[in-house]
Amino acid sequence: SSFYERYHSLEDIYYWINRTAHDFPNTVKVILIGSSYEKRPLYVLKLSMNDNPNKKAMWLDCGIHAREWVSPAFCLWFVHYSLSFHQQNVDITNILDNMDVYILPVMNPDGYKYTWTTNRMWRKNRSISKSSGCFGADLNRNFDANWCTEGASSNPCSEIYCGAFPESEPESQAVANFLRSHKDSIQLYLTIHSYSQMLLFPYSYTLEESDNHNDLLEMAQEAAQKIRRYYRNIYRYGAGAKTIYLAPGGSDDWAYNLGIKYSFTFELQDRGRYGFLLPPSQISSACNEALLATKVIALKVLEKT
Ligand code: 0X9
Ligand code: ZN
Numbered sequence: 236s237s238f239y240e241r242y243h244s245l246e247d248i249y250y251w252i253n254r255t256a257h258d259f260p261n262t263v264k265v266i267l268i269g270s271s272y273e274k275r276p277l278y279v280l281k282l283s284m285n286d287n288p289n290k291k292a293m294w295l296d297c298g299i300h301a302r303e304w305v306s307p308a309f310c311l312w313f314v315h316y317s318l319s320f321h322q323q324n325v326d327i328t329n330i331l332d333n334m335d336v337y338i339l340p341v342m343n344p345d346g347y348k349y350t351w352t353t354n355r356m357w358r359k360n361r362s363i364s365k366s367s368g369c370f371g372a373d374l375n376r377n378f379d380a381n382w383c384t385e386g387a388s389s390n391p392c393s394e395i396y397c398g399a400f401p402e403s404e405p406e407s408q409a410v411a412n413f414l415r416s417h418k419d420s421i422q423l424y425l426t427i428h429s430y431s432q433m434l435l436f437p438y439s440y441t442l443e444e445s446d447n448h449n450d451l452l453e454m455a456q457e458a459a460q461k462i463r464r465y466y467r468n469i470y471r472y473g474a475g476a477k478t479i480y481l482a483p484g485g486s487d488d489w490a491y492n493l494g495i496k497y498s499f500t501f502e503l504q505d506r507g508r509y510g511f512l513l514p515p516s517q518i519s520s521a522c523n524e525a526l527l528a529t530k531v532i533a534l535k536v537l538e539k540t
Contacts, residue, residue, distance in 0.1 A: 269409025
């Protein structure tokens, strides 16, 4: 199997980031956007195919939740595909020629490391709550979007602990700061999770529909249809709160309210047979599906903006 059909340790991913930037000096830049609770760097790769940079951009993050290993695998897959098939595949060429892409391969490096060394099923980051002695806040409950209401927990020992206050965690704060300072160029926010095979969009913190609900629905539907047609796999789609559950403080809803009107959470394979323990032999099909959905949605954003 190739490098991209395996899971990689955090150290390998840092090495890969460095090597990728080194191998493609004209198109890949590494941006340090902050550091984790345990002081690991949070690196974003910027793919920019033109000499004069695009005004439009999209953001892609992976690995908010530590145990969802196929998520960082997708970020690596996407970067590799983009660098290999620009000028070969019309869709990725069109996307990269018209928007810059920011990729954060591992938003939660401390948690990811912990799943490799100590507890494969860890979800949260690794900040300690002194009062309880429990570790970790759920970074996807820590954003300032109806923070810590129904669907999150204020108990530091819970798997869905919202943190002490919005953006209390250095990982979510780094992402929020970067998006705030680039919100005029970024039109599409994409965040990758697993598992359950869903294409979700705002809102997740309320049952109310977003302003451009029908646009988002149409985009997710086309992506799901293409996955069904080309890969014979079923993805559900819809607003988060109505499709899975109410869950406030998520990055997708926060990015949407910031003004990034195309905002999606992908839940990749599978539907529960292996769950978070998706075998490496399924990485390629999981990533190809997610890549197809990413292309469909990014191309639609280019049409609409
Ligand atoms: O609950 C979550 O954070 C996500 N599901 S997961 O199983 N990967 O944990 C869904 C996130 C959907 N979006 C928001 N809740 N904002
Ligand atoms: Zn997740």
